Amino acid sequence: MSVLRTAATIRRVxxxxxxxxxxxxLLLVVPMVLLWLLELVFDAQPATFDQIGPALLALFxxxxxxxxxxxxxxxxxxxxTLERLLSMPLGxxxxxxxxxxxxxxxxxxxxxxxxxLMLGFLGLDVAGPAWLLVLVAVVDAVLGCALGLFxxxxxxxxxxAVQFMPAVVLPQFLLCGLLVPRxxxxxxxxAISWALPLSYAVDAMQRITVEVTVSxxxxxxxxxxxxxxxxxxxxxxxxxxxxxx
Amino acid sequence: xxxxxxxAVAIDGLRVVRGxxxxxxxxxxxxxxxxxxxxxGPSGCGKSTLLRSIVGVQIVEQGTVxxxxxxxxxxxxxxxxxxxxxxxxxxxxxxxxxxxRYFAAxxxxxxxxxxxxxxEVDLAEQAERQVMRLSGGQRSRVSLAVAxxxxxxxxxxxxxxxxxxxxxxxxxxxxxxxxxxxGRTLLxxxxxMDEATRxxxxxxxxxxxILVQATPESLLAQTGARDTEEAFLALVRDRSPAxx
Numbered sequence: 001m002s003v004l005r006t007a008a009t010i011r012r013v014x015x016x017x018x019x020x021x022x023x024x025x026l027l028l029v030v031p032m033v034l035l036w037l038l039e040l041v042f043d044a045q046p047a048t049f050d051q052i053g054p055a056l057l058a059l060f061x062x063x064x065x066x067x068x069x070x071x072x073x074x075x076x077x078x079x080x081t082l083e084r085l086l087s088m089p090l091g092x093x094x095x096x097x098x099x100x101x102x103x104x105x106x107x108x109x110x111x112x113x114x115x116x117l118m119l120g121f122l123g124l125d126v127a128g129p130a131w132l133l134v135l136v137a138v139v140d141a142v143l144g145c146a147l148g149l150f151x152x153x154x155x156x157x158x159x160x161a162v163q164f165m166p167a168v169v170l171p172q173f174l175l176c177g178l179l180v181p182r183x184x185x186x187x188x189x190x191a192i193s194w195a196l197p198l199s200y201a202v203d204a205m206q207r208i209t210v211e212v213t214v215s216x217x218x219x220x221x222x223x224x225x226x227x228x229x230x231x232x233x234x235x236x237x238x239x240x241x242x243x244x245x
Numbered sequence: 246x247x248x249x250x251x252x253a254v255a256i257d258g259l260r261v262v263r264g265x266x267x268x269x270x271x272x273x274x275x276x277x278x279x280x281x282x283x284x285x286g287p288s289g290c291g292k293s294t295l296l297r298s299i300v301g302v303q304i305v306e307q308g309t310v311x312x313x314x315x316x317x318x319x320x321x322x323x324x325x326x327x328x329x330x331x332x333x334x335x336x337x338x339x340x341x342x343x344x345x346r347y348f349a350a351x352x353x354x355x356x357x358x359x360x361x362x363x364x365e366v367d368l369a370e371q372a373e374r375q376v377m378r379l380s381g382g383q384r385s386r387v388s389l390a391v392a393x394x395x396x397x398x399x400x401x402x403x404x405x406x407x408x409x410x411x412x413x414x415x416x417x418x419x420x421x422x423x424x425x426x427x428g429r430t431l432l433x434x435x436x437x438m439d440e441a442t443r444x445x446x447x448x449x450x451x452x453x454x455i456l457v458q459a460t461p462e463s464l465l466a467q468t469g470a471r472d473t474e475e476a477f478l479a480l481v482r483d484r485s486p487a488x489x
Contacts, residue, residue, distance in 0.1 A: 008351060079335075088348070
């Protein structure tokens with residue numbers, strides 16, 4: 001690992017994003033529009049909005065970051081630049097962390113904007129501290145980046161990469177406890193839900209909604225999500241091969 | 246087997262299978278250091294796979310590939326061997342200069358290298374332009390410029406002169422010879438036989454095997470042909486009666 005090479009990669013990915021202002025605009029605006037739409041849908045039931053709003057604040061940025069990250073890293077593979085970089089003295093982690101930090105910075109802005117919109121204009125009412133809500137939203141968006149980095153290793157085309165979103169994210173959404181509380185699902189499904197990072201993200205959000213003080217459980221949830229980010233990057237590095245067929 | 250110091254590349258019994266097809270079968274060769282070596286052969290004969298094996302990005306089924314005294318692809322070779330693929334491997338959405346600055350940082354090359362390689366491939370005027378707005382030939386020159394960054398001892402260039410105008414092509418061959426005079430080894434592939442005369446040494450390849458390795462002069466003398474194209478045909482005809 002090299003700090004200089006990671007920093008150069010961060011700068012390069014940000015330069016690429018700067019050349020594509022429409023993508024950046026979509027990244028920042030789409031989650032906000034969706035959350036606004038959510039508020040309009042539940043206009044007559046503000047209590048329901050308060051209940052599920054935070055969980056969807058965890059989900060929307062994750063989905064958007066997952067898609068953008070997986071397609072971008074796949075483009076690196078198909079353009080031949082990945083093979084070129086791996087024939088150079090660039091560590092696999094230098095590359096993955098470069099992407100994670102660059103997209104992570106976008107995720108920070110995105111989640112901060114979406115949280116501000118929720119707490120301000122949309123009038124979301126949570127019992128817990130606002131900073132924790134923002135922090136969980138940011139960590140979830142970064143988790144989206146990390147999962148996107150990992151699964152792009154298994155895609156050969158952009159069509160395949162896009163398909164990984166419903167394949168990887170939607171099952172986590174169904175099992176995360178938002179539709180049906182997790183302890184009311186079958187034992188098998190509940191067990192699976194414990195292995196999925198989004199469950200912890202949504203749990204943390206739901207606790208912040210109702211708990212005035214920051215509980216240990218919420219912090220544990222947060223640590224699990226952060227550990228999942230680390231695990232995704234480590235698996236991503238392990239699946240990156242310098243030699244290919 | 247050990248590599249002796251005079252050889253930049255030593256390959257023994259190399260066999261590569263891609264997608265169930267044998268692309269290289271029992272290839273053995275020695276490439277002398279400090280020369281411009283041309284790898285010539287028709288499209289699909291295995292040139293790129295041989296180059297990838299030397300760079301160390303190709304999964305090899307059998308055989309040994311030693312490059313600059315170490316097995317191909319080892320960490321030590323990642324700054325000593327430069328590689329430009331046939332398709333331009335650069336970032337289309339970045340400017341020429343942004344591309345070069347990034348690759349220079351990855352290689353740990355000096356910042357002043359960027360201006361040097363821009364001049365060498367005659368792209369100084371296009372430095373600020375986005376790569377996707379360049380012509381095909383200009384794009385491949387950006388990719389070639391990346392391979393010229395730093396001080397690589399072996400440059401592996403896959404069809405670097407395709408689609409370039411004759412003046413520029415001639416300039417690049419001059420550059421290759423200046424690099425060889427400075428002690429670097431260049432392995433340059435081409436499917437255009439008339440580039441053979443610009444090389445110090447030739448490898449003619451067909452169907453995953455090396456037909457011959459010789460200097461351009463001795464190749465013509467050996468086959469009695471007038472040019473490389475004819476020499477290639479003569480060599481193929483010599484071998485065709487043998488069972489495949």
